[in-house]
Amino acid sequence: MEQDYPVIRVAVPVPLYGTFDYLVDPAASAPVGARVQIRFGRRPLVGVIVATDVESQVAPDKLKPVLRVLDDTPLFDEALLKLLRWTARYYHHPLGDTLATALPAALRRTRTDTESTRNRGWQAVADAPAEAEAALTRAPRQQELLAAIRAAGNAVAHGTLLARFPGAQRPLNALAERGLIEAVALPGGLETGTAGTPPALTSDQQDVVDRLRTASGFAPALIEGVTGSGKTEIYFQRMADILATGRQVLFLAPEIGLTPQLIDRLRSRFAAAIGVLHSQRSDGERADVWKAAGAGEADIVIGTRSAIFTPMPRLGLIIVDEEHDGSYKQGDGLRYHARDVALKRAQDAAIPILLGSATPALETLHNARAGRFVHHKLVRRATGAALPAIRLIDIRSRPLDGGLSDPLINRIRPHLEAGNQVMIFINRRGFAPALFCHDCGWSAPCHRCDAPMTVHGAMSRLVCHHCGSTEKAPTVCASCGSESLIALGAGTQRVAGALRSHFPDVAVARFDRDSMARKGRLEAQLADVASGKTQLLVGTQMLAKGHDFARLTCVGVLDVDGGLFSADFRATEHMAQVVTQVAGRAGRADRPGEVWLQTRNPEHPMLVRLLGGGYPGFAEAALAEREATALPPYGHLALLRAEAHEQRYPHDFLAAAAETIPLGGELACWGPVPAPMARRAGRYRAHLLLHASRRALLHPVLDRWQTQLAELPAARRVRWSIDVDPQDLL
DNA sequence: AAAAGCGGTACG
DNA sequence: GTACCGCTTTTC
Numbered sequence A: 001m002e003q004d005y006p007v008i009r010v011a012v013p014v015p016l017y018g019t020f021d022y023l024v025d026p027a028a029s030a031p032v033g034a035r036v037q038i039r040f041g042r043r044p045l046v047g048v049i050v051a052t053d054v055e056s057q058v059a060p061d062k063l064k065p066v067l068r069v070l071d072d073t074p075l076f077d078e079a080l081l082k083l084l085r086w087t088a089r090y091y092h093h094p095l096g097d098t099l100a101t102a103l104p105a106a107l108r109r110t111r112t113d114t115e116s117t118r119n120r121g122w123q124a125v126a127d128a129p130a131e132a133e134a135a136l137t138r139a140p141r142q143q144e145l146l147a148a149i150r151a152a153g154n155a156v157a158h159g160t161l162l163a164r165f166p167g168a169q170r171p172l173n174a175l176a177e178r179g180l181i182e183a184v185a186l187p188g189g190l191e192t193g194t195a196g197t198p199p200a201l202t203s204d205q206q207d208v209v210d211r212l213r214t215a216s217g218f219a220p221a222l223i224e225g226v227t228g229s230g231k232t233e234i235y236f237q238r239m240a241d242i243l244a245t246g247r248q249v250l251f252l253a254p255e256i257g258l259t260p261q262l263i264d265r266l267r268s269r270f271a272a273a274i275g276v277l278h279s280q281r282s283d284g285e286r287a288d289v290w291k292a293a294g295a296g297e298a299d300i301v302i303g304t305r306s307a308i309f310t311p312m313p314r315l316g317l318i319i320v321d322e323e324h325d326g327s328y329k330q331g332d333g334l335r336y337h338a339r340d341v342a343l344k345r346a347q348d349a350a351i352p353i354l355l356g357s358a359t360p361a362l363e364t365l366h367n368a369r370a371g372r373f374v375h376h377k378l379v380r381r382a383t384g385a386a387l388p389a390i391r392l393i394d395i396r397s398r399p400l401d402g403g404l405s406d407p408l409i410n411r412i413r414p415h416l417e418a419g420n421q422v423m424i425f426i427n428r429r430g431f432a433p434a435l436f437c438h439d440c441g442w443s444a445p446c447h448r449c450d451a452p453m454t455v456h457g458a459m460s461r462l463v464c465h466h467c468g469s470t471e472k473a474p475t476v477c478a479s480c481g482s483e484s485l486i487a488l489g490a491g492t493q494r495v496a497g498a499l500r501s502h503f504p505d506v507a508v509a510r511f512d513r514d515s516m517a518r519k520g521r522l523e524a525q526l527a528d529v530a531s532g533k534t535q536l537l538v539g540t541q542m543l544a545k546g547h548d549f550a551r552l553t554c555v556g557v558l559d560v561d562g563g564l565f566s567a568d569f570r571a572t573e574h575m576a577q578v579v580t581q582v583a584g585r586a587g588r589a590d591r592p593g594e595v596w597l598q599t600r601n602p603e604h605p606m607l608v609r610l611l612g613g614g615y616p617g618f619a620e621a622a623l624a625e626r627e628a629t630a631l632p633p634y635g636h637l638a639l640l641r642a643e644a645h646e647q648r649y650p651h652d653f654l655a656a657a658a659e660t661i662p663l664g665g666e667l668a669c670w671g672p673v674p675a676p677m678a679r680r681a682g683r684y685r686a687h688l689l690l691h692a693s694r695r696a697l698l699h700p701v702l703d704r705w706q707t708q709l710a711e712l713p714a715a716r717r718v719r720w721s722i723d724v725d726p727q728d729l730l
Numbered sequence B: 001a002a003a004a005g006c007g008g009t010a011c012g
Numbered sequence C: 001g002t003a004c005c006g007c008t009t010t011t012c
Helices: A078-090 A095-102 A130-138 A140-152 A158-164 A169-177 A203-213 A231-244 A260-267 A283-294 A305-309 A338-349 A362-369 A406-417 A492-502 A521-531 A571-583 A605-629 A648-659 A695-711 A713-717
Strands: A007-011 A020-023 A035-040 A043-051 A120-124 A181-185 A190-192 A219-225 A248-252 A273-277 A300-303 A315-321 A352-357 A374-378 A389-394 A421-425 A434-437 A454-456 A461-463 A470-472 A485-488 A508-511 A536-539 A552-557 A594-599 A636-644 A667-680 A683-692 A719-724
Touching (some): A043 A095, A120 A169, A140 A158, A158 A169, A203 A374, A231 A260, A231 A352, A248 A338, A260 A300, A362 A605, A389 A406, A571 A594, A636 A695, A648 A667, A648 A713, A695 A713, A695 A719
Parallel strands (some): A219 A352, A273 A300, A421 A536
Antiparallel strands (some): A007 A043, A636 A719
16 A cells, blocks of 8 residues: 555655655645655665656665655755756756755754744834924934934844844833834844945946947856956946846855954845855855745845855846855865856856956956856956055065065055055965974975974964864974074965064954954954054955955065966966956055065966966967967866875776777876875875866766766775866866 | 674684 | 674665
């Protein structure tokens, strides 16, 4: 009798390709896209229904019943499921794990779901007695708040009001007491923005907006605009267009670019329900936003990489800001690229998508050149300010003090004396990148990685930047016993120290992951920069994006050379992007800026190209080089990665994997080779690079690999994964 | 990935 | 006998 029960197909979060069939109670509502709690083997798991009324090929007595259906309405709609099926196929990742990756963490677990009341809001009472308002004459704070709430037109989140009006709690309570406003429960996780007036556009901006408006259906556009050219305003104009038609907008930004300023701008511009998804939000809040977006309650969703998988039934526009940013590519598990998934999503939904950057990825420029994307360019800053001049300081045979050369110090001084701000960029945190024995050449290694330990806190601590292990710094060389240990090279801490001794009267602030560990620290430091209290800024990548520093007139970049001679073919592209982005921080208002790059390779052709032709000139040369070497975007790559505790296992597995490939003229296989850092966190890593001249050749091989590799005996000894379109070969 | 099954063996 | 390993098999 049990075989008469309906059978559903479930995607289970395990590293297995394929789905599993289960029996379900005929009386229960169990639609495609709903989660189910099941027993898989002996353990309980949460899976997602991907098909119903299935004719199972599995013996009826092996089918288990679903323990519980967790959602009576689908959590994944048809469009999102289709996108995720595509994603699983494209990245050759198991469907169940793909769906689990898309889901907010709170929904991956079993949980009796209680609708959240985390988000409370206030709205104006329409028929409030006139005398109540008249009584506000001696309460300016209350007047101000009431006006703000009325201007919004609908409910405003409590948190939003507190952020805009510090200490608003009491006046809000007073207004409620007078019956002028009332508390309402907002859809969980969402906040409500207030309508703002758009600023006048420059004619360049207006041209782009006008051209964007002529597009219909799937319309990918690249907006290549120099820093300060006002790309955000263009996004906002298009968002307004789309929101006015009653559709939803999905806005993606890298974690580092998703600043409070950007979110505030959004809030004070659109009288819309906004869902914010970023790493600082709790699991519960993320789940709330996800559900609200899926129910069509959110008008705008703004978030980082994983936000691309938010269900949005009325989606009308996708924006990918800083589209070149490496954080759009996930580095483990489902190794997806959110920009590429976004393009697929826009295509499926037949809607426009805007990719914006001052330094577009070479892949994106190539697509624009090939006519796949409409290419819009903004070469002038919206303020009319000049772009800074970028110049080199040759540091060959020059002594460095804390990473700084004398000429750079001398360039900085006048800017500080004039009361302006200076930023020093170094892509290395900590005090120094190695602790080195002056007598025998030994340097303190990480015991779990093939990498030196980084010195932190003025020679006191050693930290491995690859596995996170830390130890006390030794006082004598472990190899020869010498006491002449020196910290070699410079990181942010050392640079900050050197600057303090050169400019003792100037306040120096350090911006890196270590100094930002405490919550709110970044905001506090940025406030000091905005007020002019901080004059010297030292930092990593973190300083490169999303911040406006009105008084910044000089930028120094200490180590561009690392980007010129890396094993990674994308290193020069990253170097050019970072240099251009940090340079864009300088001279934003009416003050002209200057940028100095320290280098030992002033004749390097890519550096010369970047200085002479700016990022577009560099990109042209870089694309020519990629074409000559058949590297992306002119060739297509997939990386088979393997790691294990013993060195030989990854190699054996990859060698066996390489055997299974039918190598032809247009398909090449490189390796197996040890990864550039062969041992990391105690595991030995190696990989096999697959190169195809056409993408269509690559995917059939990967399709077969997906099943074949799992059956290789050697596969059981390693952890392996397929990385399609790898971003870094490390 | 995780848990269970299998076969070998050291133990006192 | 049984407690404990390393290795293989299975997961609807």
